[in-house]
Amino acid sequence: MIREATERGEFDNVPGMGKPLDLSDADDPDWWVKRKIRDENLDSSALLPMPLQLRKEAQGFPDSLGNIADEAAVRQILGDFNRRVREAHLGSRAGLPTLITVHTVDVDDMVLQWRELRRR
Template sequence: MVHWYESSIDRQMREATERGEFDGLSGAGKPLTGYGEEYDEDWWVKDWLRREGGAAGVIPASLAVRRAAEDLPAAVGRFTAERAVREHVAELNERIDKARRGLIDGPPVVLPRFDADEVVEQWRARRTTTR
């Protein structure tokens, strides 16, 4: 004599499938991310960073300021107006000042303030060469 047992979870899944509640899901028919790859202990951290848009919220604010200073040419290169470039430089200089005074978390930062006129000049030069 064969006994068939269906747990309450199995029953709920079967009934939801019969109602079509799983039809049209975005990942339907696709393999699971990372399936078949070697196990990585930090998979959840990497996945979280990917979902949250990188490590911006994870690294100390003082290091984020340093990164923003290094990325300044690329950042202003996306702007189309001089006013936006000047505002970005002013905001970055304000963050640098806070980092120098130790008002944000992380190791101390020794960065020079940026001259908005020089940054605008370099921005203009790059725009004329790319046109």
């Protein structure tokens, strides 16, 4: 199949054709994931452990809510965040070796900050 595809010219104009493969990071078992994230400019925060994901998300409040026009949607997002924080805390109490360094947010206070942000 490869020979036939080559004869049809399906491998002509392939990026990097005629150049050696870059194997500089091949010792890292996750090299391909890291390269994919870098090459496609993907958000790598999903690869973080859950406590760090939650902490990063919390640090973005209220600015990350600035594009949300509906207060009910903001409350839903914050409620979902608090639910996930509580689940992470419960998981750490269930014997999972996790250090939770994030706390729930005060939804009403965050909504006030969101309103002020929207006013500006």
